[in-house]
Amino acid sequence: MRRADRLFEIIQILRRRHGATRARDLAEALEVSDRTVYRDIRDLMASGVPIEGEAGIGYVLRAGFDLPPLMFTEQEIEALVLGARIVESLSDAELARAASDVIAKVEAVIPDRLRGYMSNTALLAPPGQFMEPLRFDLAELRRAVRQQLKVHFRYTDIIGQASERSVRPLSLAYFGPVWLLAAWCELRADFRTFRLDRIEDFHVEPERFRHEPGKTLTDFLRRERPWTRSALNRPDDEEAG
Template sequence: MRRADRLFLLVNALRGRRRAVLARDLASTLGVSMRTVYRDVADLQRSGIPIEGEAGVGYVLRHGAEIPPLMFDADEIEAVVVGIRFARAFAGNRVSEGAARAMVKIEAAIPERIRALGERTAILAPDSRGESTREFGVLLDTLNEAIAARRVLRLVYRDAGDASTTRDVEPLCIVFWGGSWTLGGWCQLRAGFRQFRLNRIDAMQPTGDIAEERAERSLASLLREVRGRTVAPSPEARVSPPVALV
């Protein structure tokens, strides 16, 4: 086992523990000698990892401690790079900015060789955000905030036949289908789960109500309905209730 991997596993073995872990237990978990555990703990302490304790007593990671970024192999960092590229290109402004900051931290933490492998991935996404993209990002941010706060939203919505209706919706998730975005939620008008195309929402405002926490109207319940189908619902075709696209 590489020393870097062993040190990571050692910290991970202490993470979240309320009681001190004896060196012999750490040695058994890692498959190394107690002397190696003592040496590794001392090295981690010198590097700034807040491990408290001593030989014979045990070790504990100080509660609330900030742990340095994890190390990634080539496949993992490629997945991270691709994910961040798509978040920067297509997510809301807040998530896009957070993705950019995360990439800076990741690049500073991983070895040059691994970083170079990740950057060579051929899976790309647009790296510029025009005015229309930023405006759409505001919409995504607003929806994200409403979902987090459980705010009921009143939508003025156009269906496929261009007929306009007003819906009070308990928003649960935002889905990107590769070509279009939808808002998934509980439609109070239809008393069921629906998915609304974002480009058909003509107006939106909070009603002032907060959605009650009900298991039958939760995201988990919506996902169970989706997974219960042999084919996941697609925004390119109408699907039957209770997860209907309107």
């Protein structure tokens, strides 16, 4: 988490909680050390944020403090809310919580005249929509994409043939009712797309990979247009066996 994001999150946590919040609780929520929280609190107070309290007792945000309002149009709010609700409905629990937090953060800082509109917008993404079930934690695959970590899994294609794969995950895309992974496959020494619902025995490897010419997401997208067709319709997601 960037420091600017962490400082903003401290303010949001203090805003939402009643009573004093201990530095230890803030540290656990932000996954940092107590010492980092003390330093951040000190810097926020020095910049004029009305935080009261002290180490060992806890901190509170003085009532009435607000961040400068974000300027959104009604259409921008609709796009934000609908996108977040779709993520809540069709992703893993970790990303769903993050989407909910996004809505809460924006509601906390936008002008009053738009807050009610945001809460009552009629664009919905009802839960329980059909999605092919996954046998592993999607959050772990997202982490691998984000941190450039190789992943290993057993893959069964549409005609029932199984193979072991070690890949460089490049991108995830949802095309209802399936999630797709675009990756550089080390077994085939080429780009491949995989349906996540056909993946088993998934684990993230500790080995990081560097983006090499010819093996990047940009290279993949140049070659596969539209790449979804290959993943959804090919017998086993491979062009050359």
